[in-house]
Amino acid sequence: MNARPQQDEAEIFDDARRMTNPAERAAFLDRACHGDPALRERIAQLLNFEPQAQEFFDGVVENISAANLAEISAAEAPGVDEQIGTVIGRYKLLEKIGEGGCGVVYMAEQQKPVRRRVALKIIKLGMDTKSVVARFEAERQALAMMDHPNIARALDAGATETGRPYFVMELVRGFKITEYCDQNNLPMAQRLNLFIQVCHAIQHAHQKGVIHRDIKPSNILVTLHDGVPVPKVIDFGIAKAIEEPLTELTLFTAYAQLIGTPAYMSPEQAEMSGLDIDTRSDVYSLGVLLYELLTGKTPFDSQELIKSGVDHLRRTLREKEPAVPSMMVTTMQGNELLATAEHRRSEPVKLITALSGDLDWIVMKALDKDRQRRYQTANGLAFDVQRHLTNEPVLARPPGRFYRLQKLVRRNKIIFAAGTAVALALVVGLGISTVMFFREREARKIADDAKQREIQLREAAERGRQNEMLLRQEAESREKIVQAAVLLRNNRYEEADRLVAALPPNQENLAGAFVFRTLGEWHALRGEWQPAAERFAVLLRINQPDEMYSSSMDFSMQAPVLVQLDKLADYEQLRREMMRRFADVSDPQVAERVLKNSLLVPASGEAVKTLQPIASYISVYVQGMSTAYPDKTTAWQLSALGLYYFRQGNFAEAADDCRKCLRYVGPEGPDSPRLAAANVILAMCEFNLGHREPALEKLAAGKSLIEQKFQDGLKRGNGFAGYWFDWLLARVLSQEAEAMKMQKAP
Amino acid sequence: MPDHDLTLLLQSLGKDDGQASSELLPLVYEELRRLAGARMRQEMAGHTLQPTALVHEAWMRMVGESDRTWKNRAHFFAAAAECMRRILIESARRKSRLKRGGGQAKLNIDDLELAAASPDDKILLIDEAIGRLEKDDPEKARVVVMKFFGGMTNQEIGEHLGVTERTVERHWAYARACLFQIIRTEI
Numbered sequence: 001m002n003a004r005p006q007q008d009e010a011e012i013f014d015d016a017r018r019m020t021n022p023a024e025r026a027a028f029l030d031r032a033c034h035g036d037p038a039l040r041e042r043i044a045q046l047l048n049f050e051p052q053a054q055e056f057f058d059g060v061v062e063n064i065s066a067a068n069l070a071e072i073s074a075a076e077a078p079g080v081d082e083q084i085g086t087v088i089g090r091y092k093l094l095e096k097i098g099e100g101g102c103g104v105v106y107m108a109e110q111q112k113p114v115r116r117r118v119a120l121k122i123i124k125l126g127m128d129t130k131s132v133v134a135r136f137e138a139e140r141q142a143l144a145m146m147d148h149p150n151i152a153r154a155l156d157a158g159a160t161e162t163g164r165p166y167f168v169m170e171l172v173r174g175f176k177i178t179e180y181c182d183q184n185n186l187p188m189a190q191r192l193n194l195f196i197q198v199c200h201a202i203q204h205a206h207q208k209g210v211i212h213r214d215i216k217p218s219n220i221l222v223t224l225h226d227g228v229p230v231p232k233v234i235d236f237g238i239a240k241a242i243e244e245p246l247t248e249l250t251l252f253t254a255y256a257q258l259i260g261t262p263a264y265m266s267p268e269q270a271e272m273s274g275l276d277i278d279t280r281s282d283v284y285s286l287g288v289l290l291y292e293l294l295t296g297k298t299p300f301d302s303q304e305l306i307k308s309g310v311d312h313l314r315r316t317l318r319e320k321e322p323a324v325p326s327m328m329v330t331t332m333q334g335n336e337l338l339a340t341a342e343h344r345r346s347e348p349v350k351l352i353t354a355l356s357g358d359l360d361w362i363v364m365k366a367l368d369k370d371r372q373r374r375y376q377t378a379n380g381l382a383f384d385v386q387r388h389l390t391n392e393p394v395l396a397r398p399p400g401r402f403y404r405l406q407k408l409v410r411r412n413k414i415i416f417a418a419g420t421a422v423a424l425a426l427v428v429g430l431g432i433s434t435v436m437f438f439r440e441r442e443a444r445k446i447a448d449d450a451k452q453r454e455i456q457l458r459e460a461a462e463r464g465r466q467n468e469m470l471l472r473q474e475a476e477s478r479e480k481i482v483q484a485a486v487l488l489r490n491n492r493y494e495e496a497d498r499l500v501a502a503l504p505p506n507q508e509n510l511a512g513a514f515v516f517r518t519l520g521e522w523h524a525l526r527g528e529w530q531p532a533a534e535r536f537a538v539l540l541r542i543n544q545p546d547e548m549y550s551s552s553m554d555f556s557m558q559a560p561v562l563v564q565l566d567k568l569a570d571y572e573q574l575r576r577e578m579m580r581r582f583a584d585v586s587d588p589q590v591a592e593r594v595l596k597n598s599l600l601v602p603a604s605g606e607a608v609k610t611l612q613p614i615a616s617y618i619s620v621y622v623q624g625m626s627t628a629y630p631d632k633t634t635a636w637q638l639s640a641l642g643l644y645y646f647r648q649g650n651f652a653e654a655a656d657d658c659r660k661c662l663r664y665v666g667p668e669g670p671d672s673p674r675l676a677a678a679n680v681i682l683a684m685c686e687f688n689l690g691h692r693e694p695a696l697e698k699l700a701a702g703k704s705l706i707e708q709k710f711q712d713g714l715k716r717g718n719g720f721a722g723y724w725f726d727w728l729l730a731r732v733l734s735q736e737a738e739a740m741k742m743q744k745a746p
Numbered sequence: 747m748p749d750h751d752l753t754l755l756l757q758s759l760g761k762d763d764g765q766a767s768s769e770l771l772p773l774v775y776e777e778l779r780r781l782a783g784a785r786m787r788q789e790m791a792g793h794t795l796q797p798t799a800l801v802h803e804a805w806m807r808m809v810g811e812s813d814r815t816w817k818n819r820a821h822f823f824a825a826a827a828e829c830m831r832r833i834l835i836e837s838a839r840r841k842s843r844l845k846r847g848g849g850q851a852k853l854n855i856d857d858l859e860l861a862a863a864s865p866d867d868k869i870l871l872i873d874e875a876i877g878r879l880e881k882d883d884p885e886k887a888r889v890v891v892m893k894f895f896g897g898m899t900n901q902e903i904g905e906h907l908g909v910t911e912r913t914v915e916r917h918w919a920y921a922r923a924c925l926f927q928i929i930r931t932e933i
Binding site (some may be wrong): 053 | 805808915917923925926927930
């Protein structure tokens, strides 16, 4: 190694390079590098390079051509396709089964852990493979949660040896949904039924917090299961992972091949504002799909959109109203119209009539530029299509009297026909002959019945509408929960909180649990106990049917928060619920949590009795362990037991357990809520035993830990070092001890 | 729109030793590429632009005026410099590969050619030399990346590395000469 540190070398170099006089510089170097000829030689050499170096570096970065930079994410120089038989990761390529805008799809064989055939898609474009894969990984958990017969499972992602990203998914062999429909000349109703299934699949994904972002016919394949066509949505997770190229840049340079068809893009996606995509973008794309299934065309022509350039494309999607489906078909050339009708086993006029009305309304509602006015969920869209199929009023259409009546007539053609005939007969009958009297009376009876029936039907329709309103409200709430979950995954707490704060309290789904738990904790960490308690209350309601391990955690969050807020009645209720639910618990950690959280305030003898089984369960557990040298779990158990005996009035026993607990200091150090709580409980025991001095000492020890913690700001924590609610529990108890100190003052 | 998440992220980097966190890089990287593309459209292909100006613009767009914390700014710029390095290398590689007809033709440039090397070739050479310097003297290599690719001022680099401006200037001059020497004699 050099005798001198580098710092000096740089210093000497810098000083020397500022000297213009060679002789002076030489003298300086002699002096500075005295006794180190190698150093002198090195620096002299560097000084030789110095002027050239400066020149070499100058202006390199300052003048990169714009075109050069723009090429960065443009397509990679056309690479060679992966050969059949190549092994990529755990997959062996068997056969090329497709080639799309952004990649090549192979059928591949997975060798481990199970042998199966999968679809492997290698992305063509030159993009940052690492972040593509990272984005996929980020989405992976959500993708794994999707389990739906109409969704092809996303399995894996990685990078090929040449550095291109690839995705692995369930292998689906089938036709594009539009092709399948046309090849088989599916009539309208069957097309709509397929479409409804697609909507349900998308809805399922939305409920898991996954947005597809690239719904188009080539991503919906129809396969036959025992002769029954089943649509499968593929490519979930990919659009998001390769979202990067959907930037202004690539839209400009390579967007045609990349997106394949911008016709399916929602206006907000075309805006490229990046973050602002939600489930309603998928609803828009579903609307385009429905449009194409109905008319054979997309609302805007793909080729024209591409040709028009980015700005024009955006303006079109943002401002131009597409022709309604029936109009689109009406304006077709004769031959085209005939073909379109034939593909639907229909005739031109019938086709146009079938489209105009409900289907026009439904499609246009899904395609609304303003996503607020679209169907808020994929299910909402599916419901409406279903209603159309069963001749019920669709939501898309503003309810007018005539329209509802029309629907009623269509559903009850026979009854109405009778009614009308009778009315006619009445007019005629009254005027012409008394002979008709009896007939008339009979007729009136029938007419009355018909009228009665009509009223009933109308009421039913009205009830139906109210039901629909309710369903719609529910769907909207669910939608908001999903949105909130997505926001939370991006750490946008305020927005998520605002979104759910206004919701009616009936959000019983798992996404809801995640949302309300996260928001409750978020408030708690900011010391906002009141809103925290509100979120946790909803959370516990959501959890009600579900007695999972984690729900004892949820109780542990709410319990100290309620005591902190002095909401003792609510706490009492929570405690009962907790004791009821966990009466026969067999997990030591859950038992410990339940025991201590049930005893945050003095309890009745009865309540203490109820807890007896849990306490003895814990004490058996503790006895099995070495209490002389407790481990972490035992230490927690001891603190809970200490609290139990204290509430029982068995102070000596309680103090003994607390002392044992305090003997164990975990690797996390003395800064532990367990130690804080044990100190506080011990202090309360000592007060009651009349040992004021040690009591004050323990209380001070516990309090200083607690105060420090709250002063530094609570962190969420973990099971190892304790959670925030463990600290809150300690604090709640310390407040009780503090009061005791006053009461028991000498 | 200032991005508060980003500010939070920057703050959370805290006592980071200057290596931009793995979370920050992709964000900045994406923004830079996006900006480059936007510029490309505005200014048309023949024009030139300054990557360092892009870095400043990215800062304004992603963090904005709201955050004037030196530390955050320095973290951001350090990350941006690393990103810009990757972007420029990526671009230069692609071009030189095209020119040389595919394959990762090894650059081999003798003295005569060196003076006339295109900016792309220079960037590739400099990057490779930095790679070697990183092994021997990582701190100076970092100064080069921040200054050369990130367009950071000596003051900003000094803040970030916790050294004086004068030291930054020295490191830069010294490292530049070292890099050139590496290019001349080793590559």
